[in-house]
Amino acid sequence: MRKKNQAFMGFATLLFLACCLCICKSMPTEVQRQAVNDRPVIGVLTQIVSDDVMKPFGRTYIPASYVKYLESGGSRVMPIRLTHTDVEYENIFKKINGLLLIGGAVNLETSDFARVAKLFYKLALEANDAGDVFPIWGTCMGLQLLTVLVAGKNLLTETTAENIALPLNLTTEAYSSRIFRDVPPDLIKAVTQEPLTGNFHHYGVEVKTFMENEDLQSFFSILSTNVAENGAHFVSTIEGKKYPFYGVQWHPEVNRFQWKSNLNFPHSRHAVQLSSWMAEFFVNEGRRSLHQFDNPEEEASSLIYSYTPIYAGNFTGYEQIYFF
Numbered sequence: 001m002r003k004k005n006q007a008f009m010g011f012a013t014l015l016f017l018a019c020c021l022c023i024c025k026s027m028p029t030e031v032q033r034q035a036v037n038d039r040p041v042i043g044v045l046t047q048i049v050s051d052d053v054m055k056p057f058g059r060t061y062i063p064a065s066y067v068k069y070l071e072s073g074g075s076r077v078m079p080i081r082l083t084h085t086d087v088e089y090e091n092i093f094k095k096i097n098g099l100l101l102i103g104g105a106v107n108l109e110t111s112d113f114a115r116v117a118k119l120f121y122k123l124a125l126e127a128n129d130a131g132d133v134f135p136i137w138g139t140c141m142g143l144q145l146l147t148v149l150v151a152g153k154n155l156l157t158e159t160t161a162e163n164i165a166l167p168l169n170l171t172t173e174a175y176s177s178r179i180f181r182d183v184p185p186d187l188i189k190a191v192t193q194e195p196l197t198g199n200f201h202h203y204g205v206e207v208k209t210f211m212e213n214e215d216l217q218s219f220f221s222i223l224s225t226n227v228a229e230n231g232a233h234f235v236s237t238i239e240g241k242k243y244p245f246y247g248v249q250w251h252p253e254v255n256r257f258q259w260k261s262n263l264n265f266p267h268s269r270h271a272v273q274l275s276s277w278m279a280e281f282f283v284n285e286g287r288r289s290l291h292q293f294d295n296p297e298e299e300a301s302s303l304i305y306s307y308t309p310i311y312a313g314n315f316t317g318y319e320q321i322y323f324f
Contacts, residue, residue: 040286041293041303042075043096045120046082046324047104048113053315058323064309065318066102066139069253073279075286077304081324082112086119093123095302097289098135098282101142103200103251108141108148108156121149128243135244135285140201143238143247147205150219159204159234161226165195165266166250168224168236177223177239179246179281187277190270197236197250197274198265199226204234204249220247244285252278260317 044067046060054061060082067077078096080089099120106113124134138146148154168191174180180188190196207225210216224237226249236249254265255275293299309320 035290037097037287037290037292040075040097040283040289041078041095041299042070042098042100042283042286043078043080043092043120044070044100044102044304045080045113045117047102048082048106048111049323050105051316054312054321054323057310057321060324062102062304062322062324063253063318064320064322065253065257066100067304067309067322068257069275069279070100070283072256072276073281073283075283078302079304079307079322079324080116082116084116089116089119090123093120093127093134093291095291095293095299097291098137098286099124100282101136101138101145103140103142105141108145108154114145114148117145118149121146124245125243132290133244133285133288134291135246135282135289137245137282138247139253140249140251143235143249144203144205146238146245146247147210147216147220151213151215155205155209155213155216156203157206157209157232158202158230159206159228159232160202160230161199161204161228161234161249162202163264164199164229165264165271166197166199166226166236167192167194168197168250169226170224171222173221174223174237177221178244179223179237179239179278183277187270187273191274194268194270196255196266196268196271197226197248197252198254198263199250200263201249204228204232204236207233207235210235219243220245244288246282246285248278257319258317259319260313263317 044062046062049055070077108114124136127134220238221241222235223239226236228234238247252275255271258265307322309322312321313319
């Protein structure tokens with residue numbers, strides 16, 4: 001009987017070890033959980049051409065400053081046109097490692113830009129909920145659009161801060177935020193005291209409106225605020241509480257890559273450092289995404305290197321623009 005018990009215990013032990021091995025194989029390893037993608041590709045949604053002087057060049061565009069901004073952070077860029085099918089957008093989503101929503105002026109509820117952004121937003125929610133990291137960044141109109149997507153309605157009011165550089169009024173939450181918590185103390189001090197952020201907008205979300213909207217308040221943390229020309233207190237930097245979604249009402253890309261002398265682009269040492277920090281932060285978020293193209297040929301043909309920017313400094317506020 002003792003031999004039978006020993007044999008049974010031996011079999012049970014082997015069975016237990018085999019089950020453990022199967023479970024371990026099915027669970028992500030520590031290396032897998034900490035995997036880093038050092039060849040990230042950030043998608044940039046093209047903007048609709050509305051200015052008559054730009055229409056001869058294409059239907060949509062991306063200012064080159066956004067492309068240079070992302071590339072300076074260590075990413076490559078894929079332009080995303082507004083003419084694909086939903087299935088094609090879903091396929092693109094599986095290949096890129098983040099999305100940048102640029103500034104501009106379109107209808108935030110009915111435009112093609114808003115429609116495609118909403119599709120990527122929903123895909124990103126589902127992916128992140130499943131542990132598949134996918135970050136989204138919104139600059140100026142991009143921030144505004146993120147608030148519309150989260151709130152389900154347009155809550156913008158007049159918050160004009162046109163062609164003006166401002167310091168940021170950081171909130172208490174900013175100091176423990178993902179964006180700002182590791183910023184060197186001297187740069188944090190400069191951010192709050194020096195005009196490092198270029199503002200070029202007429203509309204935004206007032207702090208009071210934001211705080212009164214349950215969807216926005218539960219989804220985003222307010223990291224900074226500013227005061228508009230009409231005295232309106234508006235939200236200027238936000239960060240997702242659960243999701244890697246970020247928004248700035250100001251333009252970090254102009255600090256290093258736009259130079260029109262009649263526009264108030266901050267170019268001080270601290271302004272350049274802030275721009276660099278923001279670019280590297282978002283690209284590093286993209287490094288956490290393991291999406292990839294099916295093959296190197298498809299990847300190469302999808303990147304913005306296939307396109308040539310046009311000099312546009314003589315008819316726009318941008319030095320260079322990619323048209324599509």
